[in-house]
Amino acid sequence: MGQTTPPSAEQIRAARIEYAKLRERDLADKLGITEAQLIAAHTGQGVTHIAPHPDTIMGIASQLGEVMALTRNVSCVNEKVGSYANYTSGAHAAMVLNDKIDLRLFPSHWRHAFMVEKETETGLRRSLQVFDAAGDAVHKIFLRDAAFVPAWDAARSEAALSEQPTHLELAARAPTEAAKSNPEKLNLLQSEWSKMTDTHQFMRLTSKLRMNRLGAYRIAGAPFVRPLATGAIDRMLHDVQAAGIEVMVFVGNRGCIQIHTGPIETLKPMGPWQNVMDPGFNLHLRLDHVAEVYAVDKPTQRGKAVSVEAFDADGGLIFQVFGVRKDDYDSRPQWRAIVDALPALAPEAVA
Missing domain, CATH: 3.40.1570.10 (HemS/ChuS/ChuX like domains)
Incomplete structure (x- = not known):
């Protein structure tokens, strides 16, 4: 205006x-x-x-x-x-x-x-x-x-509160935290990563090493992380739909994370959006915002937890997709097969 x-x-x-x-x-x-x-x-x-x-x-x-x-x-x-x-x-x-x-x-x-x-x-x-x-x-x-x-x-x-103002005093929007890596701690990152027994330990590990999620993914390397082509996200959604398997889809912001557990049945692209339009579950994803994608492997007491995670150009986490744990096992062969088949990031595109 x-x-x-x-x-x-x-x-x-x-x-x-x-x-x-x-x-x-x-x-x-x-x-x-x-x-x-x-x-x-x-x-x-x-x-x-x-x-x-x-x-x-x-x-x-x-x-x-x-x-x-x-x-x-x-x-x-x-x-x-x-x-x-x-x-x-x-x-x-x-x-x-x-x-x-x-x-x-x-x-x-x-x-x-x-x-x-x-x-x-x-x-x-x-x-x-x-x-x-x-x-x-x-x-x-x-x-x-x-x-x-x-x-x-x-x-x-x-x-209802006693005060009902039409004007709000707001704080400045906190910027998205850029990727934080610590290459000097790479060996320790890999060593501690291999010893994890629960996925929730990952954030404590990165914090201890003065990194964040994206920073750790950028340097961890195989067998922990595989950089994927940005188009892998849409491919993954279609492959999950075709396989008829259940997944866990995590979408969040600083104040809330919401998780869908179930299949992906109906995909309806519209412009830059890919949309899941299922009974009881809708997902709306801006594919053109996806700047980095990683296949991530975290060890747990219940087997390997494998995820596909997408980030935007500022380093913000867009969403994560995991296989659904069944019978007390995090490892799901069908989901693992889908992730392993996703296209890797071209070598010349890796920073």
């Missing part, structure tokens, strides 16, 4: 009417604001501020029956249908774990939350929406069953 001063709440509401068909994220980008600012501008007009802690949000969600859970980053969106049963609270990490909704929640990034009612072409849409300190979406929950509207209304009345 060419403005140096952020638009007022009144201007934001007017723009939403003018560009009614735009998605919230796209309209926010057009206005040069964040999604959280766009939502807050409608406070009192279908928007209610509530406490942003996962205990509050999960408590409400658990009363709403079958809902749609959405977690995204800039390049990938994971949408799952299910209920918010089996929530476990935690000061640093919390989780929801059942056969449909599988989430890892990081409360320190849950800073703004709203109950939102918006008129759409199909009627009034109700959602819980959570944002981080910079105003970027962390997690969203969409009501699906009208039978739970009374529970929604009761929760909104009870959870």
